[in-house]
Amino acid sequence: AQSVTQLGSHVSVSEGALVLLRCNYSSSVPPYLFWYVQYPNQGLQLLLKYTTGATLVKGINGFEAEFKKSETSFHLTKPSAHMSDAAEYFCAVTSPGGSNYKLTFGKGTLLTVNP
């Protein structure tokens, strides 16, 4: 069984400030981890993913995340927030090796960026 916990359903930052969105997971096997972004009335767009190898993963739009096995975390960061970053962010986990790579999502974090 696997699960994802996103701490903070709503995060508000000022434009130019650091963005930190928290994600903790539980998985009985080494996981694959993902961060997705969703704009209103749209589907999900992949920001970045961790599968194996380097634990610091860089994604699109200046976002990055670090896989910390000891902390079972995969927090998403961006050094300087932009107004266009305002959206809903979802962390997800899957167990590699399964035939379908079924994703389990966190409840999401709404990011607002203030001018």
Place this chain on the structure above:
Amino acid sequence: GAVVSQHPSRVICKSGTSVKIECRSLDFQATTMFWYRQFPKQSLMLMATSNEGSKATYEQGVEKDKFLINHASLTLSTLTVTSAHPEDSSFYICSARGTSGSNTINEQFFGPGTRLTVL
């Protein structure tokens, strides 16, 4: 990257009617497709997983006779909401994974979603 489309993007229907939503993979062969449901300000809930040519596997609590899923080809899956009621109003999102040439795509690519409103 791989592209997944959905049609229609929005649909409004009367209570008791059936609605079909299409999900297509445009540039890869989708051996597996997933259907999700998302209520306002909530996360995605997996409804079912379908492998091409096989019956869909439904998650616990999802009525398979109400949400009919067909995955008859490697590029198309359909979700039919039968005898729709207002409580079926939601945002439905599909995703797909599969192969492109000789490469296996081990991540899900998501469609843009379909907003269903049942009056």
